[in-house]
Amino acid sequence: MTLRIYNTLTGKKEEFTPISPPKVGMYVCGVTVYDLCHIGHARSAIVFDVIYRYLRHSGFDVNYIRNFTDIDDKIINRAKELSIEWDEVATKFIDEFNIDMAALGLLKPNIEPKATDHISEMIEMIQSLVDNGKAYEINGSVYFSVKSFPQYGSLSKRNIEELQSGIRIEINDEKQDPLDFALWKASKPGEPAWESPWGSGRPGWHIECSAMSRKYLGITFDIHGGGKDLVFPHHENEIAQSHACSGEAPVNVWLHNGFVNVNAEKMSKSLGNFCTIKDALALYHPEIIRYFVLTSHYRSPVDFTDTALSDARKNLARFYDLLSIENSLVPSESDSIKSDSSMVTKFNELMDDDFNTATTLAYLGSELRKYNKIRAEFERMHQKSERYEKAKHHLKRGVFTLRQLGQTLGLFMEKPDNFVKQFKAAKLTEVGMSNDELELQIDEREKARAEKNFEKADQLRDNLAKKGIRLQDTPKGAVWTVDFN
RNA sequence: GGCGCCGUAGCCAAGUGGUAAGGCAGAGGUCUGCAAAACCUCCAUUCAGCGGUUCGAAUCCGCUCGGCGCCUCCA
Secondary structure, three states: OOOOOOOOOOOOEEEEEOOOOOOEEEEEEEEOOOOOHHHHHHHHHHHHHHHHHHHHHOOOOOEEEEEEEEEOOHHHHHHHOOOOOOHHHHHHHHHHHHHHHHHHOOOOOOEEEEEHHHHHHHHHHHHHHHHOEEEEEEEOOEOOOOOOOOOOOOOOOOHHHHHHHHHOOOOOOOOOOOEEEEEEOOOOOOOOOOOOOOEEEEEOOOHHHHHHHHHHHHEEEEEEEEHHHHHHHHHHHHHHHHHHHHHOOOOOOEEEOEEEEEEEEEOOOOOOOOHHHHHHHHHHHHHHHHHHHHOOOOOOOEEEHHHHHHHHHHHHHHHHHHHHHHHOOOOOOOOOOOOOOOOOOOHHHHHEOOOHHHHHHHHHHHHHHHHHHHHHHHHHOOOOOOOHHHHEEEEEEEEHHHHHHHHHOOOOOOOHHHHHHHHHHHHHHHHHOHHHHHHHHHHHHHHHHHOOHHHHHHHHHHHHHHEEOOOOOOOEEEEEOOOOO
């Protein structure tokens, strides 16, 4: 089976055929750096991180570009509020963005271009649009003439007439047509400005992506992604500019991710209902957030709720629990482990269907159950028996493959022991108990059990359970873990 | 007002023509001193409602109701 991707342009799932395989050019709209990022940004970043990882896993040589919009009205306004320079605002929030993305375990794109490093490329593009009559200059600003591009609206499924009927008339609008959008904005005194053939000014929002994607990926490239809200007008405008400039459609496949909702409403700055990535990371391990994101399809909206995140935590913990047997399986023998090809095939098949991480995760969950069963039997077997060796090999292979496949989703990146340890440490801090104190109680209970004083033993266990500490009596003695319920 | 998306069990969520994945919660069982964990079994004759197309529809078409998004900055 080959990879099929839902293309916003056609509204259908299509077989993915790169322009020059195995190379794939992918451009994803990044963020405007004027504030901290919220979970919505995290979802977008995680979705495209998984797409990037999976494309590489599938043998593509991906050139992944994600930009920073580092000049914009919001940045200028923010600078005024904070009484600092606009570029300090940009630098500060680029740093914060990088910290957040690293914390979320995202792979770095190949190139992360900044708009302000590409002014000359933008000017060049704007000039050629002016030269061929697709754009015009008024009072030092340059606008793209939407009417000059008849295909306008093809991405967002609108047409020029209906857009015109719904337009709001702005006061003092100098544009020839209300639909026209700025390629270059004349700057007011005191605003950041660059020299251009039309006087000093700064670029409009949309032109940066056209200029940078063309520079790094060429006139026509494979994939362009971003949040659903960018479809109109941002990506529509990008298509218009780039196409009008080169005569070619700039992008083959347009990919858009759905929103993160809070109480079924879009999470956004303007609604004030957002949770920053930093807030979320204070509560949840990065892979829990990733797991949560991946349990829904990337195009559907997701509701950011406590129960959804708790479910994700519980399931992730189950995987890590199985993976943690790795250590006990890696003794002396140096046999190389091969991955379970049937599991890999199935995984690929599910992911090939428009990156359906929800079904993929469900499938990995069924493999988890299967191997947990083998694990339970294995732990009861006599060592040195033939069956034991066989089961061990089987388990090893399963765990190895599970881990490998999880990692192509950006999951199971931690050492399994560490994953649980973090939660245990956090729990001890939470209940204000040292590890020694806890061990003492566990010993005490073990003694009580040995003396068949079950009443006392159960009481000790119940007390710990109330604190969220779960004791489990295993053949190897009592162990404790965090109760994820 | 225009355009678009969505409505699947108590909750979350896959599934775009072939007879409803999975998770959480719940019930029973194996294991256990009892538990826990793990495993096994069960848990939607039905996919907002009403019509239509079809041998066959959650999936296609129409209408109704409900929710959301875009049309202004937005992942």
